[in-house]
Amino acid sequence: MQKYQHAIPAGLIALLGLWVAYVSYTQSPAAAFAFPRLVSAVFVVLAVWTFVKALREGADQDGGFTRTEIFKIAPGMILSAAYVFWGAKFFGFYTGTTIAFFILLSLYDPADHQLAKSWVKRVIITAGFMAVMYCLFALILNVYTPREIWS
Amino acid sequence: MEFLYYFDEVFTLWAFSMLLLGTVFGLILGATPGLSPTMAVALAIPFTFKMEPAHGLILLGALYTSTVAGGAVSAILLKIPGAPANIATTLDGHAMAKNGDGKRALQLSFLASLFGGVAGVLLLIFTTPILAKWALVFGPSESFWIAILGVTIIGTLGSTSVIKGLLAGCIGLWISTIGFDDILGTQRFIFHSSLAGGINIIPALIGLFAIPQVIAMFAKGRSHEDMEVLEIKPHPLRKAIREVASSRRALGIGTAVGSMIGLIPGVGGQIAGLVAYDQTRNFSPERTKFGTGHPEGIIAAEAANNAMVGPSLVPLLTLSIPGSPTAAVLLGGLIIHGIFPGPNIFRDYPQVVWPFINSMLIGQVLMCVFGLMIAGAAAHVARVPRSVMAAVVLALAVFGSYSVQLSMDDVFVMLILGTGMYFLERYGYSAAPLVLGLILGPIAEGNFVEGAMIAAAQNGIGTYFFTGTLNLTMIAIVVGSIAYSVWLELKNRQVGGV
Numbered sequence A: 001m002q003k004y005q006h007a008i009p010a011g012l013i014a015l016l017g018l019w020v021a022y023v024s025y026t027q028s029p030a031a032a033f034a035f036p037r038l039v040s041a042v043f044v045v046l047a048v049w050t051f052v053k054a055l056r057e058g059a060d061q062d063g064g065f066t067r068t069e070i071f072k073i074a075p076g077m078i079l080s081a082a083y084v085f086w087g088a089k090f091f092g093f094y095t096g097t098t099i100a101f102f103i104l105l106s107l108y109d110p111a112d113h114q115l116a117k118s119w120v121k122r123v124i125i126t127a128g129f130m131a132v133m134y135c136l137f138a139l140i141l142n143v144y145t146p147r148e149i150w151s
Numbered sequence B: 001m002e003f004l005y006y007f008d009e010v011f012t013l014w015a016f017s018m019l020l021l022g023t024v025f026g027l028i029l030g031a032t033p034g035l036s037p038t039m040a041v042a043l044a045i046p047f048t049f050k051m052e053p054a055h056g057l058i059l060l061g062a063l064y065t066s067t068v069a070g071g072a073v074s075a076i077l078l079k080i081p082g083a084p085a086n087i088a089t090t091l092d093g094h095a096m097a098k099n100g101d102g103k104r105a106l107q108l109s110f111l112a113s114l115f116g117g118v119a120g121v122l123l124l125i126f127t128t129p130i131l132a133k134w135a136l137v138f139g140p141s142e143s144f145w146i147a148i149l150g151v152t153i154i155g156t157l158g159s160t161s162v163i164k165g166l167l168a169g170c171i172g173l174w175i176s177t178i179g180f181d182d183i184l185g186t187q188r189f190i191f192h193s194s195l196a197g198g199i200n201i202i203p204a205l206i207g208l209f210a211i212p213q214v215i216a217m218f219a220k221g222r223s224h225e226d227m228e229v230l231e232i233k234p235h236p237l238r239k240a241i242r243e244v245a246s247s248r249r250a251l252g253i254g255t256a257v258g259s260m261i262g263l264i265p266g267v268g269g270q271i272a273g274l275v276a277y278d279q280t281r282n283f284s285p286e287r288t289k290f291g292t293g294h295p296e297g298i299i300a301a302e303a304a305n306n307a308m309v310g311p312s313l314v315p316l317l318t319l320s321i322p323g324s325p326t327a328a329v330l331l332g333g334l335i336i337h338g339i340f341p342g343p344n345i346f347r348d349y350p351q352v353v354w355p356f357i358n359s360m361l362i363g364q365v366l367m368c369v370f371g372l373m374i375a376g377a378a379a380h381v382a383r384v385p386r387s388v389m390a391a392v393v394l395a396l397a398v399f400g401s402y403s404v405q406l407s408m409d410d411v412f413v414m415l416i417l418g419t420g421m422y423f424l425e426r427y428g429y430s431a432a433p434l435v436l437g438l439i440l441g442p443i444a445e446g447n448f449v450e451g452a453m454i455a456a457a458q459n460g461i462g463t464y465f466f467t468g469t470l471n472l473t474m475i476a477i478v479v480g481s482i483a484y485s486v487w488l489e490l491k492n493r494q495v496g497g498v
Helices: A007-026 A030-060 A067-090 A093-108 A116-140 B002-011 B013-031 B037-048 B053-077 B084-135 B140-157 B162-176 B201-219 B237-246 B248-263 B269-283 B295-307 B311-319 B325-336 B350-381 B386-405 B408-426 B431-457 B461-466 B469-497
Strands: none
Touching: A007 A030, A007 B162, A030 B162, A030 B431, A067 A093, A067 B201, A067 B386, A067 B408, A093 A116, A093 B386, A116 B386, B002 B013, B002 B350, B013 B037, B013 B053, B013 B350, B037 B053, B037 B201, B037 B325, B037 B386, B053 B084, B053 B295, B053 B325, B053 B350, B084 B237, B084 B248, B084 B269, B084 B295, B084 B311, B084 B350, B140 B162, B140 B311, B140 B431, B140 B461, B140 B469, B162 B431, B162 B469, B201 B325, B201 B386, B201 B408, B201 B431, B237 B248, B248 B269, B248 B295, B248 B311, B269 B295, B311 B325, B325 B431, B386 B408, B408 B431, B431 B461, B461 B469
16 A cells, blocks of 8 residues: 555546546637646646656655554544534534634643643633634624524 | 835834734744744735735735744744744754853844845845836736746746646646636536635635644644753843844855845745855855854854845736745735736835835834844744644634635635645645646636737737747746756756665
8 A cells, every 4th residue: 555655646636637638628618718728738747647657656755644644633634624514614613613622722732631730721722712713803803703503 | 216205104003013013923923833934924814804905915024024034033942943944044043052042043043134134125125116117018928928937937946846846836727717717707617616706815825835734733643842942041132233244254145145046936945044054154264163053054044034035026026926935825915905916016006015015124123123022932932832733723724714705615625725735745746836826827817818819810829929039038937947947856866866
């Protein structure tokens, strides 16, 4: 699997390039797709070149991910996705952000979870930050955010 | 000397408040490892919506200037560059701080930043109108090639892999075409209702620059970095001023290198600092002392990375080609205020552009004064745990993206683009060419379509786009920059392979 780590994203980009080219050259009116056609032609050439290069060089290239990194990233990404795609709307912006902020802080805070002091600190940081956000966006910038369960 | 007429505009209550705010926050954000100047400016754009364009740009300009300088604080006291531009500063800055001269290192750094920064902004003031007048002869074909040049030059010179840099630029150009075609109103690549209005630049910029840094913080897990802030002993400012004034070689090389590199689109402050450091060391009779806390090392690096800021805006304001990724974000800031950079910018928006440029000159002085005052405190702010930084940046990114059009679709786009960019970055693709493609795409397309119409009435597309001195010069630069980068990449690979 490690051998194909670079080939997989390069292959996905090549597929995207082919799709862009297909749409650009098959849709009409042609005048509306003149520029996308130009871009997609270069896009496909470069993407296929990168894909072939990734296949040939295999695991010799720099970058990529280790299993440990994926395990570290996953909780934060799942939480971020749940917050953005569901929580912010379901709970309302401020409540959703407060919950996500607190969980994120707790997930990645190196302080001991057994200590009551560290939990109190997290609550204070969350409350302080949300107060600043409310002042900035609701009171100063007058940004109307979804209220949902509070509406 | 037109800029002198607009100097008083910087000293109105609102403008000066924005300048102060941007400077102080910029210094703190710059000192915080993981928060790059580009991200700081991208996150600040939504706050400028309701402001007068000049005030909003003054805030963004002050942030740009002071985040670059503030990065020296953590470079010196924590050995962690606040921004890539401060990498060269860590070499002698931290060594000097470890020897007990942290205060001296900070003073040298801010004074050199002031000198380099002022020289850079003066270059911006005096060269921009000349270049703008020259650029007035550009027609659609030249403007098209200029936009392509912007994408290719940042894609090749600013990326580790030429092919991946250009590919990222292509992805950006494609993303810019999503939505309705401006002329015929045709739907293009709208595969989800969220994309019907196209991709808004601001959420895209926030996502592309902020979210990868948030995920990078996740990737460090719950590990605790034991960052020791070195003690700052008092050091007389007068002595530091005398020391900087006597380091003419380091100041001269740093400022000259920074200014020249700033003028080249896509190269950026990271290279400016390192090249200036290297050249100053080569010309110094005390070259063996570099790396052990030599003052010239700090002065050259900081003068260079701040001298780069002003000139990086020259191609941005006159040709719409940003000189650095942060300048690309500033371009987004200009566009959302309805200001389209180009040859006519000084004729059409003098009341916005001149106060903005003048504020950068005043901002350099404020940056130095506040930098010297709050440097020690800023270093403690730099120790804010990663978990807090990640949560703060994520929340700011979500609120900032939403507030652009009060649309959740923008937030979705921001998160998806940002997450995608994180994965792409891990495989060697960089955000800068993608952003350039996204921003310059509409300019390139508009001029391409206009040029094609003119060409249809004349001698055809080939003749229109591929003849004429200016067209051929720009095509030569595009090809030359690609060829040079390929040569550089092959050379590096050979050196690595030996």
